[in-house]
Amino acid sequence: MAENDESDAAARNYIEMHLLLTWWVSDDRRVPIIGRFSYCADDPFAAEIEFIPHDCQGTRWRVARDLLDVDFGVSGPGDVQAWAGNGTGGERTVFLSVVSDGWSALFEAPRAPLRAWLSATYDLVPAGTEGDRIDWDRHLEQLLG
Template sequence: MTSYSDQVLYMGLAGAPGERFVVPTRLVYEAHDPFAVRFVFHPDTDYSVQWVMARDLIAQGLSRPSGQGDVRIWPTGSGDDAELNLVLSSPSGVARLTAQLSAVAQWLERTYGLVPAGHETNSFDVDAELSRLLHGTR
């Protein structure tokens, strides 16, 4: 049985006014970490950058502005032209990215096929996770 879902897509990165760069991005979900999704920018290169965020945040951001602080997400447009906007903030700077909303929505739907919404804790061992976090064990 598959325990992960990933998809490669190409996100747009806003540069100087009117400038846009294409950023290969891999969206990753693993059932053993049911609350989180990963966006890996420039996957399979020496320059890959990974951001981990809540799956619920992405789900909410498909239909309304969501997030605060380091990660903000919201939809724009409609139909085939609908985009998902993602703003990532760090001490090094801010990146504003866009992706085709339908591509992200289809991938997210596959993650719910692996672990349905509301069932994330069914196989989640809270004690083991706390031990891992507090003691650095796996």
């Protein structure tokens, strides 16, 4: 495979979006922050979110892709939770709560672009077919070998 063909194939297996989020530092202080959402078909169950503040290094979180697919209620029983809500202007949003080693953070994302990005990931790897993309023999060999 030629180098361009390899990069084209990699591009078809990867989706990334940068989105302006709101970081709820406290009840009365909110800070804009960039969120980089990425998805790779080679790791079909996971999505990665990098929270990128303007003045320091970002923090990456790997989450189950379906955790971000919220319409009602709370998704995710662990360190990362997501739920649908409404912003101060009435727009539909998604809240993301992350907790680790005694600290926590709350982020708010506009729902429409996040839903569009999720839809593109499901176009790439439809829900329910994620396991078909995994080389289970290779993973088992790595575990046992």
